[in-house]
Amino acid sequence: MSVVVVSAVCLVATGCSDGGSGKDDGAKPKSTHTVLPQRLDKPAPMPEGELKPSPAADAAFSENLAYELRRKTQSMANATGKITAECPKDLGSKSGTQATCTTTFEDVKVEWNVSIGGKSSFSNNLVEYTATPRQGILTRDGVARLLYGNYRDSIDHALCNDIPKAVAAPLGVQSKYRCEVVMKGKEPSGYAQPVRATDSGPRYY
Structure with a gap:
């Protein structure tokens, strides 16, 4: 019985070595991961300067907010392209106001939850706000x-x-x-x- 066991072990070892010398040929294992296509x-670098077009000097609050969201959308995309933004036209700057605005980058739509805060400590003409996107780009x-x-x-x-x-x-x-x-x-x-x-x-x- 012991001879049979030894013979079996020898067969496995011989099969693993494939009749070679048993020395490592130095070949490195290849990655099984696929190279991406x-x-x-x-x-090109991002263009410098303000995003165009910018709001007019007498633009409504909703237009100024939409412009800021266009800038945020471009920052999210980290790219140049066609950007639009729209907020409710009757959106006011009263503290506590909440609204949903929508921006697009190359027709990819992002909705923003907007909450209007109080006046800025720097100027009464500046209004604080938070805008949180519901998804990214x-x-x-x-x-x-x-x-x-x-x-x-x-x-x-x-x-x-x-x-x-x-x-x-x-x-x-x-x-x-x-x-x-x-x-x-x-x-x-x-x-x-x-x-x-x-x-x-x-x-x-």
């Missing part, structure tokens, strides 16, 4: 701008899983989009991290 190159250019800004001179390019020009995304949580940063002189590894939408722009972690 969408290449992101360095985008991710943009292809915005993610590229984030990655090239974070990795600066080290990044060669980024690979992602087909982020659209603009798409709605939940705020502050992992989205379905992922990217890999490929450094200069390196090859893609296939290991990617998720992209997240926040109210101040995309994040990568």
Whole structure:
């Protein structure tokens, strides 16, 4: 019986070595992750200056608020594109007023919960307010701008899983989009991290 057991062990060992010398050939294991298909190159910098068009000097409070929400929407997208905003035309600046305003970035809609506060301590002409988006926006250019800004001179390019020009995304949580940063002189590894939408722009972690 002991001979049979020893023979069985020898067969397994022989099968594992495949008749070779048993020495390690030094080959590194390959990543089982898929290299992502969408290449992101360095985008142009964001334009400087105020977002256009800006409200007229005698614009209603709702128009001024809509303009501020357009600016916030551009910051969230971290990209340039067609931006619209609309608040109730009869929205006043009385403290405690609440309303829903709507912005779009390249036709991706975001609704904002707006609450009007008191007068600013700096000027009676300034009104404090809070505006909370109900969802976020991710943009292809915005993610590229984030990655090239974070990795600066080290990044060669980024690979992602087909982020659209603009798409709605939940705020502050992992989205379905992922990217890999490929450094200069390196090859893609296939290991990617998720992209997240926040109210101040995309994040990568």
